[in-house]
Amino acid sequence: MYKFLLSSRWLGWFALVCALAAVCAFLGTWQLDRRNAVREDIGWVETNYSADPVPFEEAAGYFEEFDPSAEWLPVQLTGTYDTANQRIVRNRPLNGRPGYEVLVPLKLQDGTAVVINRGWLAIGNNEAGWPDEVPAAPEGEVSVVARIKPAEPTLLRGAPEGQLASIDLATYQDQTGYPLEQAAYGLMSSEDPAPADRPEAAPKPALDEGPHLSYALQWYAFGLLFFVGFGYAARQEAWNIIEAGEEDADDFDDEDEVHSAAPAPRRTRPVRRRRGTTGEEEEDAILDAQGY
Template sequence: MNAPAPVTLQPDVSTRRPALAGLAALVLLTLVLGAWQCRRGLDKLDRAEAAERAQAVKIWRGGSLPVEGARFRPDGQWLPSLGFSVAPRPRQGRPGAEIVTPFRLRDGRLLLVNRGWLADGHPPAAVPTAAPMVEMAAWPRFITLGPTPPEGSRFQHVDAGAFASWAHTPKPAGYAYALESALAIDIPRPFLNAERHFAYMASWWGMTLAGAILWWRFRKGAR
C-alpha cells in the first residue's frame, strides 16, 4: 500500500496581506510617536535656553511678555482687592491654598502672581507694597468634569477666563510666581526634564526597528 503524498501548505495570501499591512501601520505609528517625543525634547531644550538668556531681564515695562522661565520685575502696582485663593492645595500632608494676587502693569494689562502656599487657619499674608520679582510661567493645566465656579474668592483652579468673569476685567495677560515671598513657594518648571522625552523617543524608535525587522521577515516568509 502506497503512503499518502505529503501535503504542502501554501501561505494564505488573503490573511498575510492584512497582517503585513497592520504591522506596517504599527511600525509607522511608533516612528511618528518617536518623532513627536524628539520634537518635545528639543522644544524643552529651546525653552530652557531661552529662559536662561532671559535671566538678564530686570525691569519689564511693557511689550511682549517675557518667555516662560524668565525672571523679571514688572513695573506697575498690586491689586489686592482682586486677590483670590486656589484650593484645596495640600502640601506635605497639610491642607492649604495658593494665594494669587493680580498685578496691574503700566500698560493696563493684568499679570496674575502666585504668591505662594498658605496653610489653612493661618492669617492672610499682607500684600507687599513694592513690585515683585517674578518668574514667568505657563497657565496651569487642569481637568474638570464640569463648571467649577468660585465660592467667594476661593477658586478650584487658576483660569484666565473664570477670573475675568469673576473680577469683571479683561483676561489677564499672563501668569507668574513671586520669587520674594513670605509664603512657601513651589515653582513648576515644565521646560525641564527634556531627557525624559529623548528616553521615550529611543523606546519608540527601538520598537520601530524591531517592527521593521519583523515585517521584513514576515514578508519574506510569505513569498
C-alpha cells in the same frame, strides 16, 4: 521559493506589520516632539531665569500677547496690591505636597492691573479646602520683581467663593470687575517692602529633559522588530517548503529502490505435449519445468 509571499494570507500579514510599524513611528516622532518642546523650555529657563529684571514698560507687550521666548523673564513692577480681590488657586501640588497658590492683582501707576502669584501655601488642617492662614500682602506702594508666566486655560470644574480652579485670567477678571492683563501673569520673585511672612516661593524649574529620547528610540526599535519578525517567519516558511519537497523526493527514491530490488518473475517455457504420453506424465513434465 518565496512565491508564497504573494498569497493573500502573507500579503495581509505584511499590511498588518506595516500598519503597526507606522503606529510605532508616529509614537516615536511624538516623543521626539515632546523632547524638543522640553528642550526649548529649558533654553528659555537658562536664558531668562537669572537675567536682570527689565522695567514693565519694556515688557508690557508680553502681558497683552504672550511670547514663549519671554517666559521666566524677570520684570520690575511698581504699584499697589488689591487685597480685596485676592484669590487662592486650588489643587496646586508642590514637591508632592497638596496645596494652593495665592493670586493678588497689582494695580500699576498707569492704571494697568497685572496678576501676581505670590507663592504657595500648604493645605490646611483647620478647615477642609482652605489653607490655615494666608499671609497678607504688603500695604501701600510696593516694588515687585516677578517672572512672566502664561495664563492658564479654563477648567471644567468649579471652585468655592474666593478660589479659582486655575490661573484663568478671564474668569478672574469677571470677578474683580475691572480689566486685568489677560495673556500672562507674574510669578513673584521678591517684593519691597518685604513682609514678615509670605507664601513659599516657587522653586526654579528643573532642567531635566526627561525620558522622551529613550522612549522614542524604543518605539522606533519596536517598529523595526515587526519587520524582523515578519522576515523570520517568511524564512521559516521557506525552509518548511524546502524540507517538505526533500521528503517527497526521498519517498519517491525509496519506492524506486523497492521496485528495482524485487526479483523478476521467472518465465517458464510452455511444455509441449508429446504423443503417447498420459495426463499424469504431462503434469509431471510441467512441474519439472517450473522447478518443483
